[in-house]
Amino acid sequence: MRKLSLWLIVFVFLACEEEKKSVSYLEVVNKLTDLKALAKLPESGENSAMWSSYDRESKIDPETGEFIKWDANNDGLKPQFIRKEGDKEVLAEMEGPGAIVRIWSASPRNGQVKIYIDGQEEPVVDLPFIDYFKPSIPAFDFSELVYETNARGFNNYVPITYKKSCKVVAEPGWGQYYQFNYISFPEGTEVEPFDSQLKETNRAALEKVNSFFAEDMGESPYKSENPVAQIQEQVSAGEEKQVYKLNDAGAISSLKARVTIKDSSKTEEILRKVVLKIKWDGEEEAAVWSPLGDFFGTSPGWNEYKTLPMGMTKDWMYSYWYMPYEDGAEIIIHNEYGEDVEIEMEIAHESLEEVQGMGRFHAKWHRDLEPLKEERWPDWTLLETEGRGRFVGTHLNVWSPKGGSCSLGGPGQHWWGEGDEKFFIDGEDFPSTFGTGTEDYFGYAWCIPSVFAHAFHSQTQDNDNMGYQPMNRWHVIDNIPFQKSFDGYLEKYFPNHWPTQYATVVYWYLEPGGKDPLGQVAVEERYGYETPFEVYREESVVEGEDLKIEKNTGGWGSDVWTHEDLFKEVSGHKILIWNANPNNKNELVTNFEWPEEGTYEVEANIIKSKQGGEFTLKLNGTDLQPINFYSDSDEQKTERIVLGTVQLEPGIQNLVINWKGQKEDGKNLRLDYLKYSKK
Numbered sequence: 001m002r003k004l005s006l007w008l009i010v011f012v013f014l015a016c017e018e019e020k021k022s023v024s025y026l027e028v029v030n031k032l033t034d035l036k037a038l039a040k041l042p043e044s045g046e047n048s049a050m051w052s053s054y055d056r057e058s059k060i061d062p063e064t065g066e067f068i069k070w071d072a073n074n075d076g077l078k079p080q081f082i083r084k085e086g087d088k089e090v091l092a093e094m095e096g097p098g099a100i101v102r103i104w105s106a107s108p109r110n111g112q113v114k115i116y117i118d119g120q121e122e123p124v125v126d127l128p129f130i131d132y133f134k135p136s137i138p139a140f141d142f143s144e145l146v147y148e149t150n151a152r153g154f155n156n157y158v159p160i161t162y163k164k165s166c167k168v169v170a171e172p173g174w175g176q177y178y179q180f181n182y183i184s185f186p187e188g189t190e191v192e193p194f195d196s197q198l199k200e201t202n203r204a205a206l207e208k209v210n211s212f213f214a215e216d217m218g219e220s221p222y223k224s225e226n227p228v229a230q231i232q233e234q235v236s237a238g239e240e241k242q243v244y245k246l247n248d249a250g251a252i253s254s255l256k257a258r259v260t261i262k263d264s265s266k267t268e269e270i271l272r273k274v275v276l277k278i279k280w281d282g283e284e285e286a287a288v289w290s291p292l293g294d295f296f297g298t299s300p301g302w303n304e305y306k307t308l309p310m311g312m313t314k315d316w317m318y319s320y321w322y323m324p325y326e327d328g329a330e331i332i333i334h335n336e337y338g339e340d341v342e343i344e345m346e347i348a349h350e351s352l353e354e355v356q357g358m359g360r361f362h363a364k365w366h367r368d369l370e371p372l373k374e375e376r377w378p379d380w381t382l383l384e385t386e387g388r389g390r391f392v393g394t395h396l397n398v399w400s401p402k403g404g405s406c407s408l409g410g411p412g413q414h415w416w417g418e419g420d421e422k423f424f425i426d427g428e429d430f431p432s433t434f435g436t437g438t439e440d441y442f443g444y445a446w447c448i449p450s451v452f453a454h455a456f457h458s459q460t461q462d463n464d465n466m467g468y469q470p471m472n473r474w475h476v477i478d479n480i481p482f483q484k485s486f487d488g489y490l491e492k493y494f495p496n497h498w499p500t501q502y503a504t505v506v507y508w509y510l511e512p513g514g515k516d517p518l519g520q521v522a523v524e525e526r527y528g529y530e531t532p533f534e535v536y537r538e539e540s541v542v543e544g545e546d547l548k549i550e551k552n553t554g555g556w557g558s559d560v561w562t563h564e565d566l567f568k569e570v571s572g573h574k575i576l577i578w579n580a581n582p583n584n585k586n587e588l589v590t591n592f593e594w595p596e597e598g599t600y601e602v603e604a605n606i607i608k609s610k611q612g613g614e615f616t617l618k619l620n621g622t623d624l625q626p627i628n629f630y631s632d633s634d635e636q637k638t639e640r641i642v643l644g645t646v647q648l649e650p651g652i653q654n655l656v657i658n659w660k661g662q663k664e665d666g667k668n669l670r671l672d673y674l675k676y677s678k679k
Contacts, residue, residue, distance in 0.1 A: 022190035028099050028159045029205040031477040032145075032455075033212060033221045035309055036322045039251070039358045041388050041511055042481030045186030047425070049432035051092035051168070052179040053080035054420055060430050067375045071491070073411035073418055075436040076106070076177035085169065092168040092180040097191040100166065101477045102181035103132055103156040106436075106445035111173030117162035117193055124194055125160065129174040132156050139196045142206050144213035150452040151444030151459060158206065159477070160194045177436055177445070181478045213455045218306040218313055220320055224350070226253050231345040235274075235335040244331040244347055249355050252323040254348035255331075256316040257292065259341055268293075268300040270337050272527040275520075277332040280325045280360045281512065286332070289520055290365040291527075293317070294505050298470045299397045303460040305453040309393075309474055312460075316346070321392075321507065323361040324352065336523040359389045359509030364518035367503045367525065368496070372489075378412065378419060380492035383506040384485075387514020391423070391480040391488060393507045396442070398469040400500040401533040403573045404447070404561030412493030415447045415465060415561060416500045419491025426484040433480070438490060442471040466535060466573070474507075499531035537571050538605070542592045544576030544671035547655065551589035554659060555579035555667070562607060562636075562672070569638040570672045571605065580613055580659035580667035588657040594648050599679045602643040605672040609636045613666035618656045619646050630666045638672065645679065 031037065055072035074080075081089040091113070092100075100115070108130040114123035127136055133154040135141035145157040160166070168180060185191060198206070212221070233243045246252075259274065261267050271293025278288035293299050296317035297310035304312050309320050323329070335341050362385075369381040382394060404415035412418030421441045423433035435441050439448075443457035449465045452458060458472045480486065486508065494500035503526070510516060545559030557578035562570045580586045602624060612629030624643040631637060655674075661667065 021186070021188070023097075023185060023192065025159070025161055025192040025194065025202045026205045028161055028191075029202065029209060032157065032159075032209045033308065033476070035221055035320055035476065036253075038390055038392055038476065038479055039322045039324050039361070039509055041357055041359050041509070042390060042483065043186050044483065045184070046481045047184040047432075048181070048475075048478055048480045049184075050179055050181045050434070051082070052434060052436050053091075053177050054434040054436055056080055058434070062429065065429075070376060071378050071411050071493075075420065081170070087172055089170045089174075090167065091170050091178055092166070092182070094162070094166040094182055094184070096165070096184050096187060097163055097189045098166065098182055098184040099162065099191070099194075100160040100180055100182045101157065102179070104179040104440060104443065105129065105133070105154045105175055106152070106177040106440065107175050108133060108154055109173055109175035111175065112171040113174050114169045115160060116167045116169065117160075118164045125196055129170065137196045138198050138203065139194070139206075142210040144210045144455065145206065147454065149444050149454065150450040151439070151448035152446050153440070153444035155443050155454070157456065157477070161191050163191050163193055177440065179436065179440065183478065213308070217308070217455065218311050218318065220254055220348070221308065222253050222320070226348040226350040228254070229345075229347045229349070231347065232342070233333070234340055234342050235333050236340050237335055237338055240332060240334040242330055242332050243343070243345065246325065246329040246349060248328065248351065249326050249353065250329075250349050250351045251325065251355075252329065252347060252349045253320065254346070255319045256346040257296070257343060258316055259292070259343050267302055269527060270341060271299070271301060273335070273337040273523055274341055274343070275334040275336065277334060278323070279330045279332070281327040281329075285516070287360050287516065288363045289518075290363055290505050292333075294365050294395060294397070294503070295319070295363060297395045297458070297472045297505075298460040299395070299503070300468060300470075303470065305458045305460045307453055307458050307472060307474060308455040308476060310472065321361055324355045324358040325360070326355045326512070359511055361507075362510050362516055363505055363507045364516070365503065365505045365526065366518055366521060367501070367529065378410065378491045378493050379422060379489040380419070380502060382488040382490055382504060383508065383518075384487045385508060385510060385514065385516055386485045387511045388483050389481075389486070389508055389510040389514060391475060391482070391486050391506075391508045393472065393474040395470070395472050395505040396438075396490075397503045398471075398500065399467070399503075399530045400465065400469065400494065400498070401467050401535065402498060402564075402567065403464075403466040403535070405564040405573075406494045406498050406500070407564060408495055408498060409493035412491065416494045417447055417465075418493055422489045422491070423480055424487040425480065425482050441490070442473045497531065499533060501530060535573060536568055538673055538675065540677070541571060541673040541675045542594075543572055543574070543673050545572065545574040547576055547590040547592055549588065549590050551587065552578075553585035553587045555581035555584070557588060562670070566607065566636060566638060570607070575607060576669070576671045578657070578669040580661065580669075582663040582667075586659040590655045590657070591652050592655065593651065594653050594676070595650055597649050599645060599647050600676040601645050601679055603675040603677065604641050604643055605638060605675070606641060607636050607638055607670035607672060608633075609668060609670065610634065611666050611668035612670070613668055614660040615669050616658045616660055617643065620648075620654055622646050626660065629669055636670075648676070
């Protein structure tokens with residue numbers, strides 16, 4: 001009997017050992033491109049979360065559930081960390097098997113940041129924080145995974161794996177703002193720990209991903225070739241037409257579309273008024289419902305870009321989201337444009353014998369859902385859904401024609417993109433993902449509107465934050481699994497009537513029978529809804545914000561939004577600001593291009609304030625009238641000043657500004673524009 005019991009114990013032990021899952025570093029790297037895996041419903045214990053420099057004054061009272069300072073916005077302007085150990089700051093701390101899968105910062109600097117894994121005394125990475133975004137070690141020598149975007153966001157998508165635990169510790173001078181996204185595996189998973197030098201198989205895996213992103217972006221990430229259906233349909237005005245039907249069990253692996261548009265001025269209208277609908281398994285309600293253009297990740301109109309799962313090229317809009325179904329699928333086009341449209345599609349799909357354990361792909365467009373309770377301001381709802389699934393991303397289109405500065409916006413008044421993302425998983429009391437700003441969520445920084453596209457994020461128009469700003473963020477390796485519910489929000493400080501208006505498509509997988517609360521949106525609510533606004537712009541001027549700074553031996557200088565009270569008097573709503581530093585030489589060397597020869601009277605539009613100082617100006621070596629930017633008024637005010645007469649030749653013009661003051665004098669310069677009137 002004792003012998004039998006012993007054998008039983010051994011059998012159970014061996015069975016448990018066989019069930020214990022192991023994950024190699026190569027397998028984690030493959031998650032960077034494995035879109036098919038996103039369709040698999042998450043296991044218990046599978047999680048995704050983030051540590052960031054969000055403002056710790058935002059809290060939820062654990063006893064009352066009251067939201068405290070929920071709009072706090074000093075995300076990086078004062079130290080924000082978990083705790084201090086001596087003079088060091090703990091930025092992130094994780095328990096259990098997992099991996100850091102994304103590191104982001106707006107301003108990494110030279111202070112050391114150390115990553116400790118599995119309780120080891122020596123850090124597995126020990127670098128100045130700025131070097132986390134450079135090819136500083138072999139593991140970071142992959143330019144499509146470690147980079148700074150055109151819009152000044154620093155990103156690192158190289159996985160840093162650990163078996164038991166991870167802690168990120170920063171020394172003084174590390175920088176400002178951070179995000180560490182990480183995934184956790186079910187308890188007991190054996191994970192191959194990170195090695196910064198990389199063994200050959202792991203280096204090859206990262207190189208393969210990097211090469212695909214560099215050379216083949218826009219191509220299908222799937223290895224197998226699936227049958228492709230070619231579709232060409234005319235859909236009459238007002239018609240809702242099934243353009244393709246699939247039977248039995250299978251999955252769509254590629255969906256491409258284009259519309260014949262004879263008049264390019266109608267592109268935006270057509271792509272908003274023609275709707276894509278997809279139904280799974282004979283369901284009455286569509287799981288995919290979106291204006292055609294928005295579904296493919298950019299709006300308004302046709303904006304070329306390429307990311308891993310979505311894009312627009314010269315020829316096609318494409319989607320590579322993997323979309324399983326058990327009992328057929330219907331692809332429907334609803335034409336609410338006033339004329340017939342011709343649409344072409346290419347649909348790659350495969351048959352599957354088994355789809356159990358797979359979610360159904362959902363994508364829904366909306367503008368404004370039911371507002372939350374006042375205590376939740378400024379949270380704006382992205383998605384609230386119930387069941388088991390994964391959140392995999394969002395396309396956000398912002399309409400904000402005035403630009404920055406909005407006193408109605410509370411702490412986020414400086415520009416529209418201050419709002420943090422907040423993701424509550426499975427009814428948690430406090431969001432396990434709490435961001436530092438909307439532009440940070442989309443992978444860039446400092447409200448820079450420059451166009452960029454990388455595998456997991458993009459910004460596809462640049463209107464200087466004074467018009468449309470379309471952005472994407474895809475959660476692939478950092479997808480957000482949930483067992484019961486996902487509640488996702490973006491802080492939106494600027495109100496609709498400012499006007500700052502959001503439209504979004506949210507993308508997620510959900511188990512059959514899960515709750516998708518998002519319905520259809522009437523055509524008049526999705527096209528032409530934007531509140532118009534005409535920005536005041538003075539003609540024949542050189543805008544202060546357009547002066548190119550070649551040299552600055554003073555203090556901080558940049559282009560900024562002026563105060564909203566001056567929007568009717570400040571051209572373009574932006575100015576050049578410069579602050580003198582009494583300890584420096586205080587010379588600002590700028591230039592601009594002028595097209596025509598002639599003699600010109602120079603006039604400046606300036607903003608005076610109590611902080612204003614006295615400055616001299618020299619244009620192409622000719623002295624202009626000095627400017628005193630001081631005012632004893634508590635409110636800023638504009639003033640036009642004639643600076644003199646100059647002779648200009650076509651080409652580059654040099655403008656040198658110097659501070660004239662003493663240490664106790666005002667030090668601030670605020671220049672709206674220089675106007676050149678031909679004499």
